[in-house]
Amino acid sequence: MLKVEGLNVFYGGIHALKGVSFHVKAGEIVTLIGANGAGKSTSLKAVSGLVKSESGSIQYNGKDILGDAAHKIVRLGLSQVPEGRRIFADMSVTENLSLGAYQRRDTAGIKADLEWVYELFPRLKERRQQMAGTLSGGEQQMLAIGRGLMAHPKLLLLDEPSMGLAPLLVSEIFEIIKEINATGVTILVVEQNAHMALQVAHSAYVMETGRIVLSGPADEIARNAKVRAAYLGG
Amino acid sequence: MAAIIQEIIQQLVNGISLGSIYALIALGYTMVYGIIKLINFAHGDIYMLGAFIGFFAINIFQMSFFPALIVAMIVAAFFGVVIERLAYRPLRHSTRIAALITAIGVSMLIQNVALLVWKPDPRSFPDVFPFKSYKIWGVYLDNRQLVILGVALFLMVVLHYIVRYTRMGRAMRAVALDDDAARLMGIDVDRVISFTFALGSALAAAAGVLVGIYYNRIDPMMGGMPGLKAFVAAVLGGIGVIPGAMIGGLVMGVAEVAVVALTTSTWKDAVAFGILIIILLLRPAGILGQHEREKV
Numbered sequence: 001m002l003k004v005e006g007l008n009v010f011y012g013g014i015h016a017l018k019g020v021s022f023h024v025k026a027g028e029i030v031t032l033i034g035a036n037g038a039g040k041s042t043s044l045k046a047v048s049g050l051v052k053s054e055s056g057s058i059q060y061n062g063k064d065i066l067g068d069a070a071h072k073i074v075r076l077g078l079s080q081v082p083e084g085r086r087i088f089a090d091m092s093v094t095e096n097l098s099l100g101a102y103q104r105r106d107t108a109g110i111k112a113d114l115e116w117v118y119e120l121f122p123r124l125k126e127r128r129q130q131m132a133g134t135l136s137g138g139e140q141q142m143l144a145i146g147r148g149l150m151a152h153p154k155l156l157l158l159d160e161p162s163m164g165l166a167p168l169l170v171s172e173i174f175e176i177i178k179e180i181n182a183t184g185v186t187i188l189v190v191e192q193n194a195h196m197a198l199q200v201a202h203s204a205y206v207m208e209t210g211r212i213v214l215s216g217p218a219d220e221i222a223r224n225a226k227v228r229a230a231y232l233g234g
Numbered sequence: 235m236a237a238i239i240q241e242i243i244q245q246l247v248n249g250i251s252l253g254s255i256y257a258l259i260a261l262g263y264t265m266v267y268g269i270i271k272l273i274n275f276a277h278g279d280i281y282m283l284g285a286f287i288g289f290f291a292i293n294i295f296q297m298s299f300f301p302a303l304i305v306a307m308i309v310a311a312f313f314g315v316v317i318e319r320l321a322y323r324p325l326r327h328s329t330r331i332a333a334l335i336t337a338i339g340v341s342m343l344i345q346n347v348a349l350l351v352w353k354p355d356p357r358s359f360p361d362v363f364p365f366k367s368y369k370i371w372g373v374y375l376d377n378r379q380l381v382i383l384g385v386a387l388f389l390m391v392v393l394h395y396i397v398r399y400t401r402m403g404r405a406m407r408a409v410a411l412d413d414d415a416a417r418l419m420g421i422d423v424d425r426v427i428s429f430t431f432a433l434g435s436a437l438a439a440a441a442g443v444l445v446g447i448y449y450n451r452i453d454p455m456m457g458g459m460p461g462l463k464a465f466v467a468a469v470l471g472g473i474g475v476i477p478g479a480m481i482g483g484l485v486m487g488v489a490e491v492a493v494v495a496l497t498t499s500t501w502k503d504a505v506a507f508g509i510l511i512i513i514l515l516l517r518p519a520g521i522l523g524q525h526e527r528e529k530v
């Protein structure tokens with residue numbers, strides 16, 4: 001579904017991605033793990049069109065999308081829930097969700113997806129009219145995921161959905177990620193919480209300073225000695 | 235006592251009429267700033283262009299007031315979009331100061347081309363509303379003030395509706411809050427910016443035409459002072475905050491009229507800068523502004 005080959009991204013003089021390649025198969029949950037500053041967020045941004053890669057290619061369903069404008073990529077069914085939530089703080093929960101569906105015209109489909117998001121996150125439904133900026137951190141993360149789902153994605157990119165959440169909420173969020181995946185949405189999730197991510201993912205990539213250093217089925221990666229030492233606490 | 239109260243109400247009426255013109259111009263400054271963090275110094279000149287377009291529409295094309303107002307707004311909107319496209323968009327990713335200097339350059343360009351083409355001499359704006367004055371409880375109100383207040387109020391209500399309740403308005407607010415997040419929603423940020431310039435320029439043009447009927451004279455340099463005052467009004471209300479621009483404009487108009495009434499008209503223009511200095515000292519974020527929050 002997604003084939004990324006040889007991405008090179010520079011921020012001024014910083015070479016953030018040094019020939020990054022990874023694949024996501026339709027229907028899977030794929031995780032990208034790695035230390036701070038490894039280039040995980042940059043990889044997702046490159047796929048979404050927020051940063052430009054100097055070389056390489058990004059094939060989405062057989063179509064080359066490298067260089068396409070970010071707003072056009074969303075229309076192809078590729079939606080990103082960015083790191084740090086990035087919800088629209090001065091807007092209500094409903095407004096945030098309807099912005100998620102900005103590029104859609106199918107009123108009935110939008111309504112059905114809204115019902116679905118409220119079913120996944122009943123807490124959002126209770127807080128429909130509340131300003132997003134006044135939600136708790138966990139609720140904001142739910143809103144960010146819900147907003148991403150309102151685009152009706154075929155491929156959902158999640159950047160650190162567990163960041164700053166209490167352990168109970170982390171497992172809740174990962175349950176929901178599995179639930180979303182079960183409806184046929186392919187998922188690429190970037191995580192610091194390698195333990196959780198490797199439990200739910202089918203396959204995994206490990207990043208270090210701008211490079212993919214390891215890849216394979218998630219359970220194999222979870223057993224890898226180096227990964228255990230570096231990310232899973234031994 | 236009654237005489238004093240009448241006088242106060244009279245000055246308020248005059249101040250609000252003038253202030254609603256400042257408010258219309260201030261809205262353009264604040265919307266553009268909100269969305270691309272640029273002080274568009276050419277905005278006062280769009281207001282001047284609007285006055286001239288209205289002038290030609292009425293004088294040469296024999297239009298009546300309202301059609302002329304609409305034509306001025308549409309043509310100015312087009313100019314606003316073109317200016318953004320040619321002058322500001324190429325600098326979107328450069329420093330703020332580069333964009334600011336460019337804006338000053340664009341302003342000078344428009345003024346000087348206008349001077350060249352239309353000559354510096356003031357023109358008298360056609361008398362579309364023969365002066366009629368009404369006296370209500372000792373307070374004078376004329377038909378031009380009523381037109382200004384009516385048009386300004388109507389436009390602000392329309393603007394409020396667009397920004398609050400339409401798809402494009404929601405996109406504008408999203409881009410103002412976080413442009414990358416807006417892109418991830420599928421919002422075409424360039425289009426939203428163009429739309430914002432169109433909207434702001436149309437409001438400035440309406441202000442230009444209204445000033446034409448209020449003061450009866452227009453000239454190519456007329457954008458300078460009201461442009462600056464409207465900018466101060468936008469800062470006063472809290473730059474980037476739309477209701478702030480409306481309030482800032484009204485406060486500015488009333489303050490100016492009050493100072494002229496209490497002292498002499500030589501202090502008229504000093505008011506704006508006095509206010510600017512006071513806000514910068516006391517409350518840099520403006521009346522409705524919040525201190526810049528760090529993005530996460």
Ligand SMILES: Nc1ncnc2c1ncn2[C@@H]1O[C@H](COP(=O)(O)OP(=O)(O)OP(=O)(O)O)[C@@H](O)[C@H]1O
Pocket residue numbers: 011012014016034035036037038039040041042043083192
């Ligand atoms: N806008 C930017 N300007 C300059 N450098 C940047 C920018 N964004 C990221 N970088 C640099 O690129 C590298 C990769 O950053 P990236 O955000 O992709 O890391 P990450 O793997 O997501 O880290 P984290 O787990 O902390 O979120 C880092 O060295 C970072 O400092």
Ligand SMILES: [Mg+2]
Pocket residue numbers: 040041042083159
């Ligand atoms: Mg990151």
